[in-house]
Amino acid sequence: MADINSKLEIGVTTGPIRGSRKIHVGDRKVAMREIDLEPSAGEPPVRVYDTSGPYTDPEARIDISAGLPHLRRDWQLERGDIEEYTAREVKPEDNGQLGPDRSGGVPAFPNVSKTVYRAKPGKNLSQMHYARRGIITPEMEYVAERENLGRERKAQYDRDNGNSFGAEIPDYVTPEFVRDEVARGRAIIPSNVNHPECEPMAIGRNFLVKINANIGNSAVASDVAAEVDKMVWSIRWGADTVMDLSTGRNIHDTREWIIRNSPVPIGTVPIYQALEKVGGVAEDLTWEVFRDTLIEQAEQGVDYFTIHAGVRLPYVPMAAKRVTGIVSRGGSIMAKWCLAHHKESFLYEHFDEITEIMKAYDIAYSLGDGLRPGSIADANDEAQFAELYTLGELTKRAWEQDVQVMIEGPGHVPMHKIKENMDKQLEACGEAPFYTLGPLVTDIAPGYDHITSGIGAAQIGWYGTAMLCYVTPKEHLGLPDRDDVKVGVVTYKLAAHAADLAKGHPAAKVRDDALSKARFEFRWRDQFNLSLDPDTAEQYHDQTLPAEGAKTAHFCSMCGPKFCSMKISQEVREFAAKQNSDSYLASEDLRGENTPEERAKNEAGMEEMSEVYREKGEKLYLPEER
């Protein structure tokens, strides 16, 4: 295994995010980041939510063949309600019909444990179950600390109440608040007992808006190190959860590698693997194959399952009338099964049995919207809402067993129809967290669908959606590469943040204010470091003004030294401060706010930068390709 290990070692991106320092806060040692500002700012560091796990911690030793430390194992054992047992044996079909010689296979995760955990008979491991019994778990404590973003340190908190559309975001998040939200079903903490590596996080509309990144290769599995790195790369830029949507061969082994190395919850769509097990023929799916797949993935540690149990037989003909039919893979598989057998969906029929499995491991439902609209034309139609109301019914059935639920949403929706989705979801599903894919607000921009969907995502996040599933620039066209994944994650992070601001989240505006102050005071490095993507911000700046002096210059390349509104505006401010507002005098003062020596020095520096600027400025607009 040595060669494989060494190959895997180099396969993931590690090291601090530029300008950020990893910190561990409070009794539960909650991992966060702090961004130190330049001394001239005279301000404390800005604390930010951090999804990147140990990979950005210079103190952590990363060995993906060993996996991450088991942060949560002691907490689980202390509760006294879990039992060890021997895991289901891995079968060839778990890896997609890989032959007995494993040709074409990837290495199995080396330290895979044969012993796994589940609830003792009669017990329920769900965070919702503890919450409803009044128990504050360490997971809830962790979440509370994490969601606060150090907001208690802001003595004078400039809270803008925003417009939260009924969300009730507290000034300060306590563990009790987390418990209450989970008990009410308004938030979930996905946390499979077999994923003790996971840093607890909450999805709910009274918490920070979260984002999900999809990974997984839909062809035969790519190199496992690359697959693990996709996960590491997406959490580096801010993915709060990751869904492994792999199909094809090596699906079991690849997932093992991902989960063992993931500090964020992992979601899957088990029907994809079940379909592989029956050779890709939807009609051949059975409850038994599906159940076996759930157990297999539960034992590996998947934190939430997308289950398309709302695609019921009577709804299928509704979708046949559409412009774009059924665009959910899981939805179309189930629709085909229902039609072929002319029977009600086995997912719907066996829903309570699925719930039994979920509670034995604390897996959360992500009730899939198999009938989501795939085009503007199909938005908010009969098929979509028929399914949504069924998802509401299923939510209540899951809650009867204290199992955590979130609800998946669209899709393609024009702006004026977005709010109806949120309103109906809140009503139908009793405030269970909503988890939407975009929505895309127009169909006409393939190649830019991270943006068409980011527009919809920001809006539906504002209205109350708890987690936004990212879309990359390759949506509808091809498989995303590394750059696409980053662009998708950052786009969704900014959309989620815009939603937090608009909802009036009390800690959201701190970062905007810090960045804007840095911008106004020409603290370029602070501006880069405070941004969602410091590398790109600095790189864009340096394309025009690469000289080191430009990092402290009191202007930038856009307007140049003479036209810098920020510079003039600072002069205006200084002038106004010096004068009584009733006695603005005349021009010489304004030009002479510094001593003659200071002015001469400033002007010399400016002149030097202007030269750089002039030279670069001339060449900036690149020659076109013809």
Place this chain on the structure above:
Amino acid sequence: MADINSKLEIGVTTGPIRGSRKIHVGDRKVAMREIDLEPSAGEPPVRVYDTSGPYTDPEARIDISAGLPHLRRDWQLERGDIEEYTAREVKPEDNGQLGPDRSGGVPAFPNVSKTVYRAKPGKNLSQMHYARRGIITPEMEYVAERENLGRERKAQYDRDNGNSFGAEIPDYVTPEFVRDEVARGRAIIPSNVNHPECEPMAIGRNFLVKINANIGNSAVASDVAAEVDKMVWSIRWGADTVMDLSTGRNIHDTREWIIRNSPVPIGTVPIYQALEKVGGVAEDLTWEVFRDTLIEQAEQGVDYFTIHAGVRLPYVPMAAKRVTGIVSRGGSIMAKWCLAHHKESFLYEHFDEITEIMKAYDIAYSLGDGLRPGSIADANDEAQFAELYTLGELTKRAWEQDVQVMIEGPGHVPMHKIKENMDKQLEACGEAPFYTLGPLVTDIAPGYDHITSGIGAAQIGWYGTAMLCYVTPKEHLGLPDRDDVKVGVVTYKLAAHAADLAKGHPAAKVRDDALSKARFEFRWRDQFNLSLDPDTAEQYHDQTLPAEGAKTAHFCSMCGPKFCSMKISQEVREFAAKQNSDSYLASEDLRGENTPEERAKNEAGMEEMSEVYREKGEKLYLPEER
């Protein structure tokens, strides 16, 4: 000049937009594009709005040293209210203190006319003036045809009424409707008499939402051919107007090149050039220098002027309290002038004289928001709204002389504060068109501000903003290059279209529906051609599946052949169509919708594509840089 000419010849991008055919419609020969669909679609071509001018017309001869044909000259002469006169002489300071030897200068436009036009004494050339006297101009007829997008050809029009927030978009645009909108001040047709090359277009909330692209180099002028190409490049991708924000040397000559070659209205901020004329010292600005600049630019043919007449002396201290002060260049220049002289703004004081000039050439006001917020913290503050109400007052003063007006708006605004901007603008400015920069909905994503602002732009466009000023990825960081300009334009085009859809514009959804149908039917080429950026769409597709066969394959690289929801969904639809909804039978039918021969053929093709797909799929996620 030969060498310069040949250099200029190669400087602009020409040729049809992929998949589109230039057409000229109706009596006024309105330039539009049509996208032909594959025969299997069984649908007529999709007609789209086209801003790209003759550059995308294979029949047109492009010679940027000659400029574009004078589409509007006859119309102007026929009205009998214009007079020729000899233009003001170009002075060295018009080109930014260029020495008498013109060293560092660019070539003057070769065919520059010494004879220019203006209104005869006592006449008013404004489209608003004609409109208020009941005259339907050829410009209004042109606009009406252009705005209809061939919608009268859709016999059965599937209109979704959307939510227009009080906009009154008609089913069909008549010239009389255009006249009425212009007369009421609810729309403008920027059309300087000295820009006869311009293809008339309207900006108003009952028309398609428009976008503006900014060009101009803030350093010493770049190569003029490159500058002209920036304009050509931005209109190719959909910019409805272009603002030349050049500063520095060569500013007059560069503008001449741009206007003579522009089929879209050109806007400027005259204060920038006026400041150059006084050596960059704001306090040295005078009404006389400014007036001289207005005449200079009026004679060149600038279609709208940004005038920051709302930055009044009493408002300046309000801005001094802000996190980011004054971020508008023009606003900060005027603030500095007001403070230095402790006098009311000369723009405000001389507003009616400015209006006299505007009406003599039919230049529209773009009343600048010099006090727009530059950060989330400063949004919707006292300074901003004080200025807005002054802009409302000035709007009415301009309307007294029948001069066209639009109002500039922010800036940086969190989502929950966007609507207040629109509501206050409508109220204060009597429904004069609103023209906003974004707004950016968060400050924390430099490098992605085309997206943070695209989110805000889509929303404010939906609420009623008539034109959206683009933001590129380089905003706050550096000067945009060619790729940035394209990304900015396409992002804003999709935001504007999303707004049209949400407002219920009757012709907007046609393109979404056509593209979605093409997607569902695997007409890949139609999907590319119908998109805002066919080149990028095809390129992204081909990164994964470059083989020619993939353009007709009934799946794509995202889900692969086995998991294609669209394919399964088509099978479901065919199956449902064959069966009575009460007698769905069993599985074999579903698998056997084709003859065995057809199935064998399809499967062989699919298998071949699957192989391509598998090979490519494995390598798609690129190795990371370390």
